[in-house]
Amino acid sequence: MTTIQIIDPTSSPTLREWPSALYLHIPFCPTHCHYCDFAVTVGTTSLIEQYVQYLLQEIELTPSQGQPLASVYFGGGTPSLLTPQQLERILLALDHHFHIAKTAEITLEANPGTLNKRTLTTFQHLGINRISLGVQTFDETMLKRLGRNHTVQDTYEAVDAIRRAGFTNLSLDLMFGLPEQTLANWQTSLTSALALAPEHISAYDLILEPTTPFGRAFQSGCAPLPTEEATITMYLDLI
Numbered sequence: 001m002t003t004i005q006i007i008d009p010t011s012s013p014t015l016r017e018w019p020s021a022l023y024l025h026i027p028f029c030p031t032h033c034h035y036c037d038f039a040v041t042v043g044t045t046s047l048i049e050q051y052v053q054y055l056l057q058e059i060e061l062t063p064s065q066g067q068p069l070a071s072v073y074f075g076g077g078t079p080s081l082l083t084p085q086q087l088e089r090i091l092l093a094l095d096h097h098f099h100i101a102k103t104a105e106i107t108l109e110a111n112p113g114t115l116n117k118r119t120l121t122t123f124q125h126l127g128i129n130r131i132s133l134g135v136q137t138f139d140e141t142m143l144k145r146l147g148r149n150h151t152v153q154d155t156y157e158a159v160d161a162i163r164r165a166g167f168t169n170l171s172l173d174l175m176f177g178l179p180e181q182t183l184a185n186w187q188t189s190l191t192s193a194l195a196l197a198p199e200h201i202s203a204y205d206l207i208l209e210p211t212t213p214f215g216r217a218f219q220s221g222c223a224p225l226p227t228e229e230a231t232i233t234m235y236l237d238l239i
């Protein structure tokens with residue numbers, strides 16, 4: 001006979017000890033990548049300050065779980081478009097309202113071309129201790145095809161600046177299954193990423209979102225996109 005154990009969620013240690021993690025969305029980008037359907041806005045940097053003020057209000061209105069935050073993640077969008085002062089105000093509000101644990105991981109998503117060593121050093125002084133860099137590919141032509149707003153050289157300069165500023169926790173975002181991407185091209189991207197010795201890699205198989213230029217131009221599994229078999233091989237290579 002099977003016995004079903006009913007667990008009272010309020011008494012479950014797993015739930016009570018659930019890590020306290022917070023994601024803040026910063027929806028501003030200099031340009032719109034051709035595959036992206038995230039909630040972002042382009043050419044509206046004049047609204048960033050107003051958005052920060054709304055975020056501060058939102059923080060005040062959000063009930064605190066009564067335990068310090070173990071993880072804070074500034075995602076986007078391009079959070080590295082915020083000034084250090086704006087990030088500082090948000091972090092101070094979070095610490096005041098929720099408390100940020102001394103050991104918390106605080107991540108900032110950034111795009112190559114938006115960083116320099118001076119700003120990065122200031123970010124670090126604010127307590128930001130992890131950078132997630134939107135690299136996507138080490139192929140110049142592919143970057144243009146994706147509508148990315150940076151070059152491969154920008155990526156190398158950003159990683160150099162991140163390391164020189166003292167960050168010891170770096171994550172690189174990569175994409176595969178891209179138009180006209182070959183297996184050799186993907187392997188070059190992977191090798192180039194690994195040569196930079198990041199602490200973490202996030203890799204995304206392209207999803208065709210219907211409202212994007214890619215979604216309108218391409219059909220899954222059909223040229224110029226790689227076949228399903230080729231994309232699976234890329235995934236296995238990644239692993």
Ligand code: SF4
Nearest residue numbers: 029032033036076077
């Ligand atoms: S930088 Fe990121 S969030 Fe902004 S448009 Fe490109 S993919 Fe989307």
